[in-house]
Amino acid sequence: MKEITLGQYYQTDSVLHRLDPRVKLVGTLCYIISLFIVNSWPGYVAVGLFLAVMIVLSRVPFSYIVRGMKAIAFILAVTVIFNLFMTPGEPLVSIWKLTVTREGLSFAIKMAVRLVFLIIGSSLMTLTTTPTQLTDALENLMGPLKKLHVPVHEISMMMSIALRFIPILMEETDKIEKAQMARGADFESKSIIQRVKSMVPILVPLFISAFRRANDLAMAMEARCYHGGEGRTRMKPLVYERRDFIAYVILAVFFGLCIAMRLLNL
Amino acid sequence: MIQIRNLIHDYLRRDEEGNVEGSQRAVDHVDLDVHAGEFIAILGHNGSGKSTLAKHINALLYPTEGTVTVDGMDTTDDQYLWKIRQEAGMVFQNPDNQIIGQVVEEDVGFGPENMGVPTEEIWERVNESLRIVQIEHLRKKSPNRLSGGQKQRVSIAGVIAMHPKCIIMDEPTAMLDPSGRKEVIRAARALNAVEGITVILITHYMEEAIYADRVFVMDQGKIAMQGTPREVFSDVERMKKLRLDVPQVTLLADALRQKGLDLPAGILTADELADALGLKPQNKPRKTESTDQKDTI
Structure with a gap:
């Protein structure tokens, strides 16, 4: 992957x-x-x-x-x-x-x-x-939509966080897969149904961990004074x-x- | 700087309809004063309530009973919320879950951006913060490519850029390897000694607590012991009862003392023990050198 x-x-x-x-x-x-x-x-x-x-x-x-x-x-x-x-x-x-x-x-x-x-x-x-530039540009170009109460800042913040966590979650998937393989899980089976079934023990822990990360991240963002796009200045x-x-x-x-x-x- | 008076915090358990089923007391009648410029360590085994206590200082949790004031501001008063979070910065355990930016310098700038600091000043603050934790060479890198210790220093830089008066570190070294732990503790001590920032270090590694001005040991939500590291660690029996390890050197000195050797209580470093044992003077120069090093890191 x-x-x-x-x-x-x-x-x-x-x-x-x-x-x-x-x-x-x-x-x-x-x-x-x-x-x-x-x-x-x-x-x-x-x-x-x-x-x-x-x-x-x-x-x-x-x-x-x-x-x-x-x-x-x-x-x-x-x-x-x-x-x-x-x-x-x-x-x-x-x-x-x-x-x-x-x-x-x-x-x-x-x-x-x-x-x-x-x-x-x-x-x-x-x-x-860079993804950051891209989300910045998107937020800027969609600026007029704010008048229609579209949460432009929130959307672009979500995008940039998602991009930041892709590699972390990929690594995690890899770790979970190896852990399940070490305990005898079969990911190499030929039949598609078997293979889909074998994804479940990967997805469940992955989701749990993703939620835990989201919780931690939200707290860390709040601790660093994040309170939405209002009154925010830009570094770049x-x-x-x-x-x-x-x-x-x-x-x-x-x-x-x-x-x-x-x-x-x- | 920070006053905690009679703090109680209950975690509520709710059933599926959201009705309160029961509660669990995480922090129980805690009084704590932290003065400006101090280096405080809070020790305790898992579930002793030390993280819950820390989150109160940053207004991430509110007291069930009692009060927490930071620099004279009550944490329950909404009008001070962002001021308190700026003055009392917080570093968490898992570095991956607190870095928001995709480039180191952007992450460090995240706090000041939220505070509405003008652009040029953000850059000044970012440069300064990166310099303080000595990661200027990493500023353009992606956080995913850094080691654990480096990531955690990025988190610290992100807090410093908000110009806090106090930094609360909630087990910042728990997920790091020994060399990463050293990096982070060195950065924390430099912040305290050089920048004069009050540091509250929450940890379960005793070796990290010996540098603190005062140590608090928590157990079942209460403060079980407090005092200078020397005072606290000299009571080896009590520490063991609280399921905490004292530094190995202290343990050794304590064992020797019980065998009848004439040693002072509360020896914290190998050098102190060597001194107390009156080891050969030829070791002396090397010893003083190493203590010097410790003072400068």
Whole structure:
């Protein structure tokens, strides 16, 4: 489980790393939307170029990003296969009862490209932004929702605590699993039902310990004067700098280009 | 600094509907005064009520009866709540469950952020706190990658950044290995000696209590013994009855004394015992050196 590198923060110093997290969040959102706006090969090339430039700018090694993609290879394969065989149209190749159509092939490739672009693009954001920055940005961008009594601060605090405890709970799961194995628990059984059943003795202690930790943490936070978002100051406040405005302009141009391509049917 | 008068705390047991079924007295008629700048140790075996007592000082628990005042402020008075929590900081047992930040420096800044300290001052406080517990080199690290002793020093730094007058440490070393314990106790003593912060150390390791100005031993919610470490540890029989171990050296000295050796009661360190036994002068220089070291840590 520790092998998951998809979207884990990669520490280095690059323009993308230094960019304000709000820009990156908005940028990623625009990028995802533009992926669904463009619907032609030139469009994909444009989006791909944009992504390639971002990867170069991020200074995250490409192999590192690709390694993270392994986790979604299965989903990708399923999507491609379904699109390949299930789209009706002009038949190209026929194997047994399955027929690959021209439309299916083109659709499957487009879908795969879209998915890969989508995942690389959004993981690029988490690769270059610390979780803390990300929650800060989210809290800031959702600020207007406070007027609608959405507990924005609480949501972002919950997110950041959850992120902080992921590695701790993973370690704990590992410990409990080993402890159960030492007492003869069987986690290697072939049948799925058996394997699901064997999860119970792991999950129960894990939940109990998680609740205990939550209790302790709440007390520790209170002891350190935590009383919600009101009257709280920031150690690292978010301040836009010149490069952030430049980034916004570039983003706007890119987004406009994508819309234009769609409108002009390019 | 801290006055505890006739403190009683009952934990209530409730049934499924939330009706009170029964109660358990965790703290029973405790009187305790802590003066500014003191180093206090509270000892006791598990369930003796020492943690419950500590949580009252930080207003995390309220007295069932009696009063607790911190710097003249009653802990039951809501208007002082945050002031009390700022003045009397608290370090807990499990370092993993009290670190909120994902980077060391962000965690240290958490307290001042809550207090509404301006940004530049937060940075000053964080830098200062990291320096005091000597973990400046770890400031950019993730807390998950630190050793237990380092994590606990991060917790201490997080409390120092709130500029407390008093720090309550609730078994801060219970989950650490011996070297981590040494780190934390060294940091606690430096806080007391160099920064002049009142320290209340709750522990069940006797070796950590010998540095205290005064020691309180709790048993079944009551204060069973109190005095200087020397006074308390000299009563080896009583300590054993309270299911506490005295330091090994003290135990040895006590055994020797019972065999008829002429030794003073309440010997706390190996050096003292060596002195009392009149060991060879050639050991002397080395000995004084080691005592010097102890004074500086």
